[in-house]
């Protein structure tokens with residue numbers, strides 16, 4: 629069949645909206661008619677080359693839609709099911725899965741991160757030439773073939789745009805707060821970067837009943853959204869932001885600081901805002917060639933912990949289900965995180981809006 633999709637041919641772009649060929653799903657594969665796809669900064673990291681990904685590819689790794697066909701031997705879903713897509717499905721039986729670290733399961737992810745399906749080929753093509761499946765699910769397309777393991781069945785009440793952003797930003801941000809930050813009621817929390825992931829960390833901190841939640845962003849218009857989603861304070865990232873945050877946290881620093889931008893310099897700087905004995909969670913991803921430096925003697929003497937947080941920091945499939953339930957129960961206002969909707973033809977507008985820092989999360993909506 630013919631599909632409309634967003635492709636990237638080379639580092640630096642441009643991204644292109646074009647018509648491609650999509651082959652039928654084979655063994656263990658599912659054809660999804662996309663309802664919504666989110667725009668995550670990790671897609672932009674592919675465009676800049678900050679994240680190495682195989683090219684050319686169809687971008688996108690936040691998505692939700694309806695199953696319209698299944699290949700042979702598919703048992704997990706059937707046509708008509710509404711699904712959210714998970715870019716780190718787990719095998720349930722490996723060393724990591726046995727230890728409840730499903731987000732670190734290498735078994736299926738290593739394969740899908742090559743951009744190929746299980747048989748080593750792609751279902752997407754342009755004039756007979758294969759195009760890769762970014763993150764295995766290539767959600768910036770009106771239809772896509774995905775591995776059945778990536779499909780998480782949705783409650784009929786969950787809107788596609790909510791499920792799409794739960795599929796990366798929300799699972800990642802809430803996971804960083806709950807599972808890596810291990811936030812307790814009354815804790816002080818600083819979230820550096822109030823984008824889709826950072827604002828989700830704010831929602832996660834609110835869910836954990838943190839006493840003080842300070843959002844930091846260079847875009848002043850983020851104040852309203854940060855407060856709306858649960859922040860108690862907003863600090864504009866100017867030259868004195870660190871001093872202001874230290875002052876707000878009784879001169880000690882915060883129990884938990886979450887960096888949700890992906891800058892080594894900011895990771896180094898904001899370690900200062902962690903109180904002695906507190907935790908820094910790194911969730912923003914810098915370039916694969918960047919290193920973060922810190923004075924180890926200070927780290928030792930202050931008893932601070934630095935933790936990396938990947939995706940949901942737990943079982944991503946289960947997290948998608950739990951977070952959608954929290955949304956339906958009114959405990960997680962994911963709908964208010966979504967501040968812009970575009971059609972696929974206007975994907976560049978949504979990317980540009982993300983780069984200005986003015987939006988919470990932008991989503992592509994399909995007919």
Ligand SMILES: NC(=O)c1ccc[n+]([C@@H]2O[C@H](COP(=O)([O-])OP(=O)(O)OC[C@H]3O[C@@H](n4cnc5c(N)ncnc54)[C@H](O)[C@@H]3O)[C@@H](O)[C@H]2O)c1
Pocket residue numbers: 667668669670673796797800820821822823824825826844845846847850865888889890894910911912913914937938939940982983984985986988
């Ligand atoms: N760890 C994971 O598993 C995981 C998953 C998804 C995304 N990520 C990463 O998380 C990061 C954030 O992603 P996102 O989609 O929320 O991005 P985003 O573009 O939506 O948000 C980034 C925010 O940071 C702000 N910002 C940028 N530079 C700043 C600075 N110097 N000081 C203060 N504020 C600044 C922007 O105004 C914006 O609000 C990216 O690096 C992305 O790759 C990590």
Ligand SMILES: [Zn+2]
Pocket residue numbers: 668669670671689690796797
């Ligand atoms: Zn993402």
Ligand SMILES: [Zn+2]
Pocket residue numbers: 718719720721722723724725733734735
């Ligand atoms: Zn596993």
